Amino acid sequence: MNYDIRLVIADDHEIFLDGLSLMLSRQEHIALVGQASDGRELIEIVAKEKPDVVMTDIKMPYMDGISATRQIIRTDPDTRIIALSMFDEEDQIVEMLEAGAKGYLLKNADKQEILEAITSVYEDGTYYCKTTSSKLASMIARSKFNPYRKKEQVAFTEREQEIIQLICQQLTAQQIGDRIFLSKRTVEGYRTRILEKMNVRNTAGVVMYALKHNLIREEDLML
Template sequence: MNYDIRLVVADDHEIFLDGLALMLSRQDHIVLAGQAADGRELIEIVEKENPDLVMTDIKMPRMDGISATRHIISRNPEARIIALSMFDEEDQIVEMLEAGAKGYLLKNADKQEILEAITSVYEDGTYYCRSTSAKLAAMIARSKFNPYKQKEQVTFTDREQEIIQLICQQLTAQQIGDRIFLSKRTVEGYRTRILEKMNVRNTAGVVMYALKNNLIREEDLIL
């Protein structure tokens, strides 16, 4: 990676914010452009620093992440924002995405996933936390959030569609291979091509794309 990503982070929990900021500042390709403790402070820093990407908590004092996101997007519709969430904030995650965020992470995400989300959203993709529940996937699918509607329609072969269905049922590559009489390695090759076609990073992304593009039905998911 031969570019720097200028990033602003916001969270009202000082220990979490400092820990996240420290980890990010140690990455060669990330420049920490500012830290905020609430939505209003976040807006001020974003307007001053014009960062490449924002990571913000949803629940904050004075102004929450949803209101701050709406304000930032109203000024710059191309702004790249990742929501930081707790386990029990599914409704708020949906609101954040509808407000303009392009991805979300649970606060217990590991370093690798945080960096993966940053890269994906910086490159104009979306990012859905690996531990996205089927319930949340269905809620997002029913929401106004749809990052795929302006993109060229992707086509999938019959075999790819079959594997997409099985991925969405949370089957492993080995389990899929056993069911449709392919080797694990062959299934992994199909999975890689499917992720590339969808421009997603993980199973949660496959589920979301498949729901939004009517490749699977909500009732096919294990809720």
């Protein structure tokens, strides 16, 4: 990458914030331009630094991440926001997405997934945590959050639709190939094209896209 992603992060847990900041500051394509420990401070830093991407905790003192996200998006709709959450914050994750966030990560996400999420939202995509539960996927599917509303409708072949359904059932490329009599490599090629068409990064993204576009039913989920 030949560009710097201007990034601001916010979390009220100092040890977590310092650790995340240290890791991100070492990435050549990321310019860490600010840190905040609460929602009010986050809004001030974003207004001053004009970051491309914001990563923010949901629960913070003085002003939470949901309220801060609403205000940031109201002022600058082009700011890409990623919610940082705990396992038991499903309702708040949905609220964050409805407030304008482009994706979410659990706080135990590894380095690779964190960087992947930042890159994805920076490139005007969305990012759904790899460990998204079927319950959360269903909640998001029923929510007002719909990042695909203004995008051109994508057409999928019958074979692609078949593979989408099998991906959503958590089958591996080998298992899908065995099921529909294709080689693992051929299935992987289909999967790559499907992700590109959907502009998503992982299985959770495929599931969310498929739910929003009625390519699968909620009862078929096996996340």
